[in-house]
Amino acid sequence: MFRHSLICTDFSDGLHRLVRFVPSLAASGLQQITFLHTVAISQDREVPRIDEESLQAIRDRLSASLGDVPAGVEVNIEVQSGKPIDNILQVSKSNGVDLIMVGMAGRGLLNEKLFGSTTMGLCQRTPLPIMTLRPQLISTYTTEELDLRCRHLFQDLLLPYDGSDSADYLVQRVQAIAQQYPEGSLKRGLLCWVLEEQNRRSLPRDYDKDSALEKLNTVKAELVKLGLDIDVEVREGSPMNELLEAALERDITAIAISSSPTNRLVGWSIPSFAEDILRRSWHPVLYFPPEKR
DSSP states (O other): OOSSEEEEESSSGGGGGGGGGGGHHHHHHOSEEEEEEEEEEEEEETEEOOOOHHHHHHHHHHHOOOOOTTTTEEEEEEEEOHHHHHHHHHHHTTTOOOOEEEOOOOOOHHHHHHOOHHHHHHHHOOOOOEEEEHHHHTTTTHHHHHHHHHTTSSEEEEEEOOOOHHHHHHHOOOHHHHHHHHHHHOOOEEEEEEEOOOOTTTOOSSSOOHHHHHHHHHHHHHHHHHTTTEEEEEEEEEEHHHHHHHHHHTTTTTEEEEEEETOOOOOOTTHHHHHHHHHHOOOEEEOOOOOOO
């Protein structure tokens, strides 16, 4: 599904463990894997100073964990100083990355607002797909479990769909990737439409259950043409709760989402469904930033 990935780690998120699983990541379709760690610039009497010893120690640490690299796979280790987001954007561009992988700690909204979030900030500044992984899970997987997870990162996606422009855009991105990368790392998907409960003062729904199912089957037909095994499901209730429940019931490997071009995760005062999924999902989340208009 993707070929050139950038895996960003601060050593508290567990993603540094993935350096030992390059063959497993290659089995998911990746051909170039870059690991990036950013070291803060130290302050010595208010004069910024790059700690070269720390940079080299971390390079040595990551390199020592690197095992056998399969033929045809390129691995790069980048350890830089400065601001994490700036380094991620620069390395992504210079290495031709088509996927960024980061940890998502799941801190509260108040902490994110006060201290900032590298992941949320990155979602606002890059057009590249971003996969978020929970440190609490990556850190506790056994070697056998993590090997299997790395092999199946993109195998079975949950695709939330509601007939909106952002939902159609998400499907288009998945279609484009499935066509561009024929190695078959993406095999299955679940198109899930949640009809939100209506109260007495709400406007009538644009779709009822039958019309939503009909629309889902139309979208399914286009994805099936690409060789994907697609199921459809219509639920009723809270979109967030029902989608997370669907992810638990279906053996999916990641939830794929996008957001409206008019709400590109733009700020704390404008919460979005995509932001809520990124914060609340324990499953990996594959976020496709919308095209700029």
